[in-house]
Amino acid sequence: MRQERHHPRIETERLILTIPTPDDASRMLQYVTDNKEHLAPWEPLKTDEYFTREFWFDRLSRAVEESHSRQSLLLVLLDRANPVGPFVGQVHFSNITYGVFQAAHLGYSLDHRATGKGLMTEALTSAIKYVFEELNLHRVMANYMPGNEKSAKLLQRLGFSVEGHARDYLRLAGEWQDHTLTSLINGSWKEVVS
Numbered sequence: 001m002r003q004e005r006h007h008p009r010i011e012t013e014r015l016i017l018t019i020p021t022p023d024d025a026s027r028m029l030q031y032v033t034d035n036k037e038h039l040a041p042w043e044p045l046k047t048d049e050y051f052t053r054e055f056w057f058d059r060l061s062r063a064v065e066e067s068h069s070r071q072s073l074l075l076v077l078l079d080r081a082n083p084v085g086p087f088v089g090q091v092h093f094s095n096i097t098y099g100v101f102q103a104a105h106l107g108y109s110l111d112h113r114a115t116g117k118g119l120m121t122e123a124l125t126s127a128i129k130y131v132f133e134e135l136n137l138h139r140v141m142a143n144y145m146p147g148n149e150k151s152a153k154l155l156q157r158l159g160f161s162v163e164g165h166a167r168d169y170l171r172l173a174g175e176w177q178d179h180t181l182t183s184l185i186n187g188s189w190k191e192v193v194s
Contacts, residue, residue, distance in 0.1 A: 013080075022061045025054075031090070038111075042172060074091075092107040103138060106140050106142040108120060140183065143180065
């Protein structure tokens with residue numbers, strides 16, 4: 001796994017994880033367009049603007065800025081055998097907080113053609129290792145709708161612990177949805193004295 005400060009390039013057996021730039025706007029637009037129906041049950045309702053290259057140019061510009069300021073970290077998954085091909089998925093660590101919390105929320109999605117192959121387990125194992133070791137986060141939180149058995153099993157495999165249940169937690173697919181709250185603690189966290 002080779003990493004650079006603020007702009008990681010994480011390599012796994014089958015994937016490359018990296019921060020997309022505004023130059024990747026067309027590829028990201030293709031990813032969200034190809035997976036519109038596949039991801040709809042798990043995401044907020046989207047406007048027409050969301051499915052434009054301009055939207056993704058602006059969004060990816062912000063993603064680069066937020067990664068440099070360590071506010072969030074958006075990574076795209078590339079097929080190692082075809083890194084210039086379509087995006088395979090994405091992993092997003094949002095709401096990164098330091099101080100007494102040292103935590104982030106985790107979100108992720110996978111292209112509908114790539115499911116059932118263990119790719120997200122492979123990607124998240126390395127991505128979480130990166131935020132624990134390089135960003136020195138103490139906690140990663142991931143929440144899922146109770147009916148989402150794939151996410152439940154994935155997070156369990158990765159060692160996340162269920163911490164509770166939140167009613168009407170997020171508005172997804174046009175309705176307020178309950179969520180199961182989970183977290184993973186960095187057992188190797190070290191205090192950094194500045």
